[in-house]
Amino acid sequence: MFKTPRGVQDVLPADISKWQTIEEKILKLCKLYDYKEIRIPVFEYTNVFKRENDTSDMVNKEMYTFTTGSDSYTLRPEGTAGVIRSFVENKLYVNDLPVKLFYMGEMFRHEKPQKGRYRQFNQFGIENIGVKNPIVDAEVIALGYNILKEIGIRDISVKINTLGDKESRDNYRKVLLDYFKDKLDDLCFDCQNRYEKNPLRILDCKIDADKESIKNAPIMMDSLNKESKDYFDSVLRALEALDIPYVIDEKLVRGLDYYTHTVFEVISNSKEMAQSTIFGGGRYDGLVKYFNGPDMSGVGFAIGLERLLLISEMENIDLSKKDELDVYIINLSVNDFYGLKVASKVRELGYSCELNFVDRSMKSQFKSSDRYNSKAIIIIGEDEIKEDKINIKSNKTKEQVRIELNDLKEKLEKIIEG
Ligand code: HAM
Numbered sequence: 001m002f003k004t005p006r007g008v009q010d011v012l013p014a015d016i017s018k019w020q021t022i023e024e025k026i027l028k029l030c031k032l033y034d035y036k037e038i039r040i041p042v043f044e045y046t047n048v049f050k051r052e053n054d055t056s057d058m059v060n061k062e063m064y065t066f067t068t069g070s071d072s073y074t075l076r077p078e079g080t081a082g083v084i085r086s087f088v089e090n091k092l093y094v095n096d097l098p099v100k101l102f103y104m105g106e107m108f109r110h111e112k113p114q115k116g117r118y119r120q121f122n123q124f125g126i127e128n129i130g131v132k133n134p135i136v137d138a139e140v141i142a143l144g145y146n147i148l149k150e151i152g153i154r155d156i157s158v159k160i161n162t163l164g165d166k167e168s169r170d171n172y173r174k175v176l177l178d179y180f181k182d183k184l185d186d187l188c189f190d191c192q193n194r195y196e197k198n199p200l201r202i203l204d205c206k207i208d209a210d211k212e213s214i215k216n217a218p219i220m221m222d223s224l225n226k227e228s229k230d231y232f233d234s235v236l237r238a239l240e241a242l243d244i245p246y247v248i249d250e251k252l253v254r255g256l257d258y259y260t261h262t263v264f265e266v267i268s269n270s271k272e273m274a275q276s277t278i279f280g281g282g283r284y285d286g287l288v289k290y291f292n293g294p295d296m297s298g299v300g301f302a303i304g305l306e307r308l309l310l311i312s313e314m315e316n317i318d319l320s321k322k323d324e325l326d327v328y329i330i331n332l333s334v335n336d337f338y339g340l341k342v343a344s345k346v347r348e349l350g351y352s353c354e355l356n357f358v359d360r361s362m363k364s365q366f367k368s369s370d371r372y373n374s375k376a377i378i379i380i381g382e383d384e385i386k387e388d389k390i391n392i393k394s395n396k397t398k399e400q401v402r403i404e405l406n407d408l409k410e411k412l413e414k415i416i417e418g
Helices: 013-032 057-061 080-089 134-151 166-186 189-197 199-204 226-241 305-314 338-348 362-372 382-387 405-417
Strands: 043-045 065-068 071-075 099-108 120-129 156-162 260-268 277-284 298-304 327-331 353-355 376-380 389-394 400-404
Touching: 013 099, 013 134, 013 305, 043 080, 080 099, 080 120, 080 298, 120 134, 120 305, 134 156, 134 226, 134 260, 134 277, 134 298, 134 305, 156 226, 166 189, 166 199, 189 199, 226 260, 260 305, 277 305, 298 305, 327 338, 327 362, 338 353, 338 376, 338 405, 362 376, 376 382, 376 405, 382 389, 389 405, 400 405
Parallel strands: 327 353, 327 376
Antiparallel strands: 043 071, 065 071, 099 120, 120 298, 156 260, 260 277, 277 298, 376 389, 389 400
16 A cells, blocks of 8 residues: 655645635735745755754754755755745845745645644745834734635734844843753753753743743843834834734744744634644844845745644635536547537637546436536537537526537527526
8 A cells, every 4th residue: 555654645636625715815915915926946955944053943853854966955844044045046135125925835844743733734935025124024924814814714813022133132042041050950851952052942842841940931021122122012013003913922932043033923722723823933134144145134924724724624614615517518429529529619618528438328427417517518429420419408497409519609608607
């Protein structure tokens, strides 16, 4: 038996329309907010993702990396790094700022699979690059929030925090080093390593999360300089102006290392989803420069599309579209070209059409036409082939007539549009 690897799944035809509905709604919102699509490669040189001093689990434990010759490549675990690499490589910054980009596609992380957590999953993400303004941060959050609203998801919370600027983070680092100095024995092995490299990451540890030492750790807010505090306050005021409810989560640090200032996560409140994150993002001051671009800041988020679908189902939102067929052709001479000619004519007129190719009874083919629930049924037998005619039946009125093939357009229009 051949199977998909663990954490990887097929999307079967029966579910495709749900994905298409979500994609359509997302594209509609991107148009309203004037984001342009970018398509970046599925794999990049490893150094695009594995940047100096990165301490995140995603980069250090979860990447699918392979080598050919002396080159190391990695399947993209997220979209931001590739987008910024492309932004710099293609000098997208030379015109009006901000540059507003969106992307959709597969990401790969070697995580422990569970409901809503896969090894191959799809993200929709946006990056707004080149303007540093707290109002932009709020507008970015609003776009994600409005996508969920457009889909009909209601039971969510917006969690927000700030990591401040470099000076504030350096202050905070010192405070954390001091605080955890005599508590290291209490922390897991990974956190003991994180202590030196990036003590902020200790706060994000899944193993130690419930320990008293983490719960009582000093908060970032108390280490912020005035500039960072003001920036964060302005983001909050802008969210209020947009009527977006939020909760400040002082422990929110995000799982990636590039964030500065605003970080946010939108979670489902549903118990079944164990409060899982639907989308997360934030501002990044240093990433464009890291890729040898200008000193420009960016802000963005990514939504996990599988989670979006799961949560929609949980909230009883029906995203599926009815599969509709215009014409089913009952073909009693499967080895003659006439059926093919008729089907081709129907499709040229712009109507979808299914033609029977299996040598079987009229009754059995009528049963198929019932399953397709087509608006019109065409029946072709030997007499029709000889005389260049067709039988055509409306599924709605059940009226059946025999017509010249030349009159197909007029009759079909009446049945389908009338
Ligand atoms: P992230 O928080 O790592 O951020 O991922 C964003 C979203 O992708 C998550 O909230 C979740 O819905 C989904 N996701 C992540 N991992 C998995 C998984 N294993 N299975 C299913 N869904 C998953 C980023 O990726 C950043 N690039 C977001 C960003 C854009 N920040 C700034 N710009």
